[in-house]
Amino acid sequence: MTPTARGPLPYEQRHATLLHHFLLRHAERLGDRPAVIGRESTLTYAELASRAAGLAGQLAAWGVEPGDRIVLGLDPSPDALALLCACSMTGAVFVPVAPETPEARFRSLADRTEAVLLVAEDGTGPQSPGEGSAAPWSRARLHGGALEFSRPREAPPGPVRMETTGRDLAYLIFTSGTTGEPKGIMMSHSAVLAFWRALAEHCALDGDARVGSFSPLQFDFSLLDYGLALGSGATLVLVDRALFHQPRRMLDFLGATGVTQMNGVPSLWSSILRYVPGELHRAASLRTVFFAGEGFPASGLRTLRGAFPELRIINCFGHSESVACSFLDLPNPLPEESDSLPMGWGHQGAQLLLLGKDGDPVTEPGVTGELYLRADNLFSGYWRDPAATGRALVANPLRPHDRELVFRSGDRAELGTDGHLYFKGRDDLQVKVRGNRIELEEVERVLRSHPRVAQAAVTAAADGLLAVIARRPAPADSHTSHAFHAFHAFHDTDDSHDAPGARTPAGPLDTAELRRWCADLLPPYMVPGSLHFTDSPLPTTPNGKIDRARLRARYAGSGPATEGSP
Template identity: 40%
Template sequence: MTDHQLDFNSPATQQFFLHDALLAWASRTPDAPAVIESPAAGLLETTTFAELEALSNFYARQLEALGLEIGARVVLEADATAHSIAMFLGCSKAGLTFVPVSPAIPSVRLRMVLSSTRPALHVRAEEIAAVPRIDIDYPDGTGIVRFGPTSGFSVDSAPEPGVRHRRAHCTTDAAYIIFTSGTTGKPKGVVMSHRAVTSFYHGMFSHDLAQPTDRIASTPPLHFDFALLNIGLALGSGAAIVPIPQRLVRWPRHFLRVLAETEATQVSGVPSIWRPVLRHEPDRVAALPRLRAILYCGEEFPVPELRRLRELRAGLRIVNCYGSTESMACSFYEVPDPLPRHVAHIPIGAAPPGAELLLADENGAIIDGTGTRGELLLRTPALFTGYWADPEGTRAALVADPLAPESGAQLLRTGDLAYRGEDGALYLCGRTDAQVQINGNRVELAEVEHRLLEFPAVTTAVVVPDETGTGDAALAAFVILASGATADPVGLRDFCTATLPEYMVPSRISIVDSLPITGNGKVDRGLLSAGAGTEPTGSSRT
C-alpha cells in the first residue's frame, strides 16, 4: 500500500456506503480539486472536495425534505458534471436509489425505465430540462425536479407523499440501478448495493491505479457503469475526475484539446475513442503535456493500436479492465512495456484480492488446465443484487458454487468464454451468446476477427452475422486500415481463406473509415449486421 492510499483495514476507514467511499478525502484534502470541467475552449471550472461535499449535502437535504421512502428510486437524467456527481452522492446520503439515464435516451426507452422502476422522482439537469419531455406519461406520484448551478433544486412537480416504513438505510440497500440492453428487447436493470459497489472500489484500489495528483479524464456517459468506476477511482484515490462531454469525445481535436487544457494524466474509456485520434491527430497525442496512463474497458483493444499509442507516448501505462455491469468490473491487467512482438491478444488479468475468476465447461465442471475454453464464472463480494423486476433473468445469471453447492453461495455467469494460457493468464475468446451457426457449423466471431487483425494493414476488424443477403447464413466483416496503408477486400478474403475453413470466411468484407458506436461507446454490431452506419471505401461480396 502506498502512502497516499486510505487504509481500508483500519476501523476508521471502513466505509460501506457509496458516498462515504467517494467523499473520504474531503476531510483530508478539502481544497484539492475533485472535479475539473472544460465547458468551453480556454475555460476551466474546478470543484474542490470540500465544495463537492457541501453540494452533495445540499442536495441530500432537499431530497430528504420531500419525505421519500428509503430505497425510493430517483431517475437521474444528466451528463457527468460536478452537479450530477453531487446529486447521486446526495441520493446516496438520503438513502435513495439513483437510476442514471442518458439525456439522449429515446422517449420509448425512458417510458420503459419509468414504468419498470416507478420512481419517486425524475431529476433532470437544468440544461436538459430546458427542453421538456412532453411525450412522457409518468407513473402516478412521480415528481419532477430541475437541478444545477442556476436552478439549485427546483421542484416542478412534487412527488406524492407516502408513508415511510423505514427509518435507516443499510449497506445492502440498492445504491443504483444501471439499465443495459436486454435479450428480450426491453432494457435490463442491474441492481447494485452499497456493499457491492464499495467492495469493488476496495479491490480496485489495491491495484494502485491512481495517485492524489492525478487528473483522470472519464469519457463514458454517466448512465454507463464505467463512468461510475472512473469517478470512484478518481475520488476514492484523492484525485480529480475530468468528465468529458460526449459531444467532444467524438471529435478528436476537441477531445485532445480538453485533455491538454485540463492537464489530464490518465484517460479512461472504451478502445473505440482512440481510433479516430490515432487516424487523424497522432501528433496531438504525442504533444499532450501530462498523459501517463490509459485505462480501457468494454472491448478488446487491437494490438496494433496499442503499439501505435506506445510509439507516440513512450512509457505510457496501459491497463486492461475487464468485467460486466453485474460486478462493475473484476480484473485489471497491466499491458507489458515493451509489448513483446509475438503478442496478438491481451489477457484480462486476475481478480483482485477477495475475488476469483474460474472457468467452467458446458456441464458446469471447473476447468483447471491450460488451453481449454470455458465460461468465466466470477466469485466476488461485489456482485449485483439481481435484475430489477426480473427474477427469472437473475436466476439464469447466477449459478450455485460448483465447488461447494451445499453452501448456498452463488457465482456470476459472465457469458464470456476464455482459456488459460501457458503463462497462467486468462484470455478472452468470445461469448456464449456470440456463437453463430454457418451451414450447421459453430463459429466464434472473435476467431475470424483475430485472423483479420493478423493482416499487416488492418488495425480494426469487426465480424457480424450478415443480415443483408438472401437469407443464407453468412458473415460480414468491417475493417479499418492503418493510416496510409492499402488493401482490398479480395486480398483480405484470400488471407482469411489461407487459414480458416470456407464457412468461417466472411462473404462480405468492407473497408471503412469508421464504425458506428452505441450510446456506451461500443461498436454497434446490430447496425453493422443490417449493413448500416458505416462509411465504406471498398467492399466485396462473393
C-alpha cells in the same frame, strides 16, 4: 495515506459503508483541492461535499425516502456527481438514463422502477407521466447546483423509516435484455464499495493524479472513474464527448487539464490513433491508459507506448453485474508475436473460474471454458426478474453444497501457456458497441415491431451493428427503396407489432423510415448504423434458425463480427 498495492487500506476507507462515504472521504482533509473539473465548472472537495449535502437536504425536504428510485437523465457534470452523492445520503436508488433516450423508453423505465422523481435538464425526457402510468413520478430540474421541483410530492411517505445500510441498493442500471426488454442490474452500496476498494488499491494513485473520464452517466464505467479519482484523493476530469471526433483537440484538452490517467473504452482512442498518432505528445502528462468494454488492438497500444515509453497500460475486464472483476497491467514491451491481450483472474476480493463442459476447472493451456465469477462486488439480481436472476446467479459449481452464489457470465476464455486468461467471445447474442452492452434480441424486437418487417436478425461487425431486413409486401400504391449498409435479420412473430409508443408509418419502408422508428424506441447507440433490405426470406441453418454467418458473409464482407468483445 495513499493506498499502495497489497498494502493496508486507510481506516476511513475500510469503514465506509455507503457510496457518499467513499466518494467524500477526503473532503475535509483536501477541502481546497479540485475534486471534479467539468466543461463549465469545477468543484473542490469542500464544495462538492457542501453541494451534495444541500441537494440531499432538498430531496429529503421534498419527501424522498430510503429506497425510492430517482431516474437521472443527465450528462456527466460536477453537479450530477454531487447529486449521486445526495442520493446516497438520502438512501435513494438512482437510475441513470441517457438524456437523449426516447420519451417512450424514459416512461417505460420510470414505470418499471416505480420512480418517484425524474431529474433532467430542460426539454429532456417526458414532462409528466402518461395516462395509466404505474408510477406517478414528478419532475425536477438540476440547475445552478440546486433542484427545482415541478410540484410537491403526491404520495406520503410510509409509516416506518428504513435506515440505509450497505446491503441496500445504491443504483439500478439498465442494459439490453435477452428477452427484448432492458435488464435492470441491482447494485448494493457494499458491492460497489468492494469494487472501488480493489480498484483504488490496484491503481495506487497519488494525490497529484488526474483521472480523465469519458463515459456517460448511464454507462457504469463512469462510476469506476468517480470512485477511483475521488476515493484516491485525486482529481476527476470530465472529458467532453464532442471531442471524440476531434482528435487534436482531445489531445490538447488532456494536456491542458493535466490528465495523468485516461480511462475509457478503446474506441475513444480510435480517431487519435488513426489520424494523429504522431501528435500524442500533446497529452504530455499522460502516465496511464486504463481500458475496458472492448478489445484494444495491440498495434494501437504499441503506438501509445511508442509515444510514452513508460506508459502503464491496465486491461480491465468485467460486466455490469460487478462493475468489473479484474485488472491486469500489460507487460512492457508488449509481445510482438500476438495481438491477443491477456486479462487477469480477478481483482482482490474477486475470482474468475474457468470451467469446462464437464464443470471441472480448465487446467490445460489452449483449452477454452466458460467464465464464472465469485466476488464481493456481485450484483444483487435483476430488477423484478427472478427467472433471469436465477439463471445468472447460480450455486458455485465447485462448492455446490455451500450457500455461495456465483455469476455465470456466458463469456468464454482460453487458458494461455503463460497462465493468463484470453477472452474468446460469447455463446449468446450479446455484443458491445463503443463499450455499450447490447442484447441483439432487444434491437430485433423493435425492428420486428414495424408493420412492414417480416423478419429481422441483428449482428455486429467491425464498424458497429449491422441489420438485414426482410420486408413484408408493400401496399400496391407504395414504392419501396433499397438502402444498403447494415446487418439485421428479423424473426417473424404474430405478436411483434405492439411495441409501446410505436407509431404507424404512412410511407414505404426504407432506411430513413426504419431509422426513425428505431430512434423513437431505442437509445442512439442501439440504432443500427446500416440496414440491408431484402424481399426474400432470410436464410436458415439446418435446424431452422436464421443463418447469421451466411448473412454476415453476404452483407458485411469484412471479416468476422465483433460479437462479445470484452
